[in-house]
Amino acid sequence: xxxxxxxxxxxxDKLVDWITITFAGLFSxxxxxxEGILNILVDALSIGPPLIxxxxxxxxxxxxxxxxxGLFTLIALLLIDNLGYWEASVQTLALVLSSALLTIAIGxxxxxxxxxxxxxxxxxxxxxxxxxxxxxxxxxxPAILFFGIGVVPGIFASIIFAVAPTIRxxxxxxxxxxxxxIEASDAFGSTSNQKxxxxxxxxxxxxxxxxxxxxxxxxxxxxxxxxLVGAPGLGAEVxxxxxxxxxxxxxxxGLSIVIIAIILDRITQTLRxxxxxxxLNKKIAFSFFGTLFLLACxxxxxxxxxxxxxxxxxxxxxxxxxxxxxxxxxxxxxxxKKAIEDYKLDDWTLxxxxxxxxxxxxxxxxxxxxxxxxxxxxxxxxxxxxxxKYLKDPKNSFGENEDIHTITRKGxxxxxxxxxxxxxxxxxxxxxxxxxxxxxxxxxxxxxxAEKWIAAHRDKVTKWTDGAQKGNGxxxxxxxxxxxxxxxxxxxxxxVLEQQGYHVTLKQxxxxxxFAGIANGSADAMVAxxxxxxxxxxxxxxxxxxxxLGPNLKGTKLGLVVxxxxxIDSIEELNK
Numbered sequence: 001x002x003x004x005x006x007x008x009x010x011x012x013d014k015l016v017d018w019i020t021i022t023f024a025g026l027f028s029x030x031x032x033x034x035e036g037i038l039n040i041l042v043d044a045l046s047i048g049p050p051l052i053x054x055x056x057x058x059x060x061x062x063x064x065x066x067x068x069x070g071l072f073t074l075i076a077l078l079l080i081d082n083l084g085y086w087e088a089s090v091q092t093l094a095l096v097l098s099s100a101l102l103t104i105a106i107g108x109x110x111x112x113x114x115x116x117x118x119x120x121x122x123x124x125x126x127x128x129x130x131x132x133x134x135x136x137x138x139x140x141x142p143a144i145l146f147f148g149i150g151v152v153p154g155i156f157a158s159i160i161f162a163v164a165p166t167i168r169x170x171x172x173x174x175x176x177x178x179x180x181x182i183e184a185s186d187a188f189g190s191t192s193n194q195k196x197x198x199x200x201x202x203x204x205x206x207x208x209x210x211x212x213x214x215x216x217x218x219x220x221x222x223x224x225x226x227x228l229v230g231a232p233g234l235g236a237e238v239x240x241x242x243x244x245x246x247x248x249x250x251x252x253x254g255l256s257i258v259i260i261a262i263i264l265d266r267i268t269q270t271l272r273x274x275x276x277x278x279x280l281n282k283k284i285a286f287s288f289f290g291t292l293f294l295l296a297c298x299x300x301x302x303x304x305x306x307x308x309x310x311x312x313x314x315x316x317x318x319x320x321x322x323x324x325x326x327x328x329x330x331x332x333x334x335x336x337k338k339a340i341e342d343y344k345l346d347d348w349t350l351x352x353x354x355x356x357x358x359x360x361x362x363x364x365x366x367x368x369x370x371x372x373x374x375x376x377x378x379x380x381x382x383x384x385x386x387x388x389k390y391l392k393d394p395k396n397s398f399g400e401n402e403d404i405h406t407i408t409r410k411g412x413x414x415x416x417x418x419x420x421x422x423x424x425x426x427x428x429x430x431x432x433x434x435x436x437x438x439x440x441x442x443x444x445x446x447x448x449x450a451e452k453w454i455a456a457h458r459d460k461v462t463k464w465t466d467g468a469q470k471g472n473g474x475x476x477x478x479x480x481x482x483x484x485x486x487x488x489x490x491x492x493x494x495x496v497l498e499q500q501g502y503h504v505t506l507k508q509x510x511x512x513x514x515f516a517g518i519a520n521g522s523a524d525a526m527v528a529x530x531x532x533x534x535x536x537x538x539x540x541x542x543x544x545x546x547x548x549l550g551p552n553l554k555g556t557k558l559g560l561v562v563x564x565x566x567x568i569d570s571i572e573e574l575n576k
Contacts, residue, residue: 056289060289079259108170111211114171144357149324150322223235326352326355334537339397355484379433405548406527461496471501475505478523489552511535
């Protein structure tokens with residue numbers, strides 16, 4: 001059908017841009033508010049040694065769910081502390097509690113509204129269906145533009161993903177209140193508020209608490225996804241383990257999440273009917289636990305106030321002492337941590353996330369002429385789209401310039417000699433790669449951008465395929481990490497191999513699985529090995545099981561990058 005493509009994605013992009021600009025002040029306020037709540041919760045949960053919070057949670061679980069689960073809680077939390085995940089667990093717990101508080105504050109009123117208004121219900125229920133069906137990853141995209149990188153977009157996405165059960169079950173619980181009780185309350189002259197708070201909500205409480213329980217569990221399931229945009233905690237530990245192929249670390253972090261899930265699930269299920277309510281009145285017990293937690297929050301709020309004298313115009317103050325990074329397993333992140341140590345940047349934080357999240361944050365800051373420091377590398381399309389500069393690195397923390405190597409599995413030369421020859425002869429310049437990256441950055445499909453480049457540079461492609469035997473439909477599997485540079489190079493060489501008669505499959509993975517796939521033979525080749533620094537750890541681990549064909553691009557560069565409008569030239573100046 002020759003029907004013009006509806007530019008739905010373009011319309012959504014324009015809508016999001018308009019919302020971002022129009023409500024920038026509101027988003028800044030919400031960011032400060034949510035970060036403030038989260039920081040208070042983290043500080044409150046971190047008061048004193050870990051044993052204090054362990055005992056507090058153990059006593060709460062014992063009171064609500066009997067001593068056997070309390071013993072499990074004690075042993076499990078001591079295990080988390082022993083494994084070294086206590087700080088990450090506290091951050092995850094604070095993130096879930098923050099999401100839960102906001103979910104309850106939003107979900108219950110909307111649920112009440114839906115129960116009392118048929119017109120509202122006709123709008124709310126389909127909206128909830130849409131929210132629950134849409135993949136959770138999608139919510140992270142506008143969240144980054146609205147709130148920037150960090151924990152706030154993670155909480156925002158968690159709320160959208162987790163609020164539906166609270167709304168649905170609040171609506172259901174109120175609607176299931178027996179009609180004769182409603183009629184009786186009306187007969188006694190109850191006002192709408194009296195009927196709601198003295199009849200409907202108390203009777204609907206079991207159903208509402210079930211919705212809150214489900215929302216908390218869904219919020220906890222979002223912690224790994226939230227780590228993609230810089231949210232700290234156990235999710236970041238799992239993400240780091242996945243990217244680095246560390247099975248043990250991933251199991252430990254995952255087990256910690258399971259333990260927290262079990263504890264939160266049992267507490268929220270038994271809050272209304274504690275196991276030992278006959279021994280100690282639940283009003284007294286929960287007043288005691290609530291008062292302790294409230295006092296801890298108040299203490300944390302006052303302790304968290306920054307009374308130090310800082311120059312408000314310093315780079316550190318203007319950027320909140322944050323360096324915006326990418327994937328936790330990337331070599332540039334390790335180099336940046338080394339730079340933080342080398343230059344004694346003790347007050348600075350390296351924010352983990354993803355390449356996409358970093359560039360989104362850069363784009364947002366650059367549009368508003370705001371100061372920002374990011375981890376950068378060349379080639380990258382952002383140097384064509386923005387006026388940027390590298391900070392000088394006199395201590396050479398980021399090392400010398402790197403090359404990007406082509407790596408294949410053992411046996412590929414015998415199985416597909418022509419493809420092997422083409423991969424071996426594949427070589428281009430940074431300007432070539434940036435040309436493809438610039439097209440994809442403006443919205444062009446990577447495959448289309450690759451075809452465009454190949455058509456314009458037939459002379460280079462001819463050199464790659466010179467003497468290479470044509471394929472006869474043999475399958476070639478190429479793997480790549482989702483960096484703009486590797487998306488460009490992999491799609492170009494993939495398209496060239498297709499034109500040579502091979503059936504090419506492209507698989508996007510994390511950097512660790514990329515090397516592992518080549519080593520175990522589940523993938524044939526990659527053109528994305530940054531050496532000798534970025535991919536060094538993986539190269540050393542798998543070098544005996546792979547074939548290194550040498551550089552396909554020379555002269556890459558790593559470092560800290562800032563917009564040219566910032567009055568700073570060296571990493572050393574970050575200490576001022």
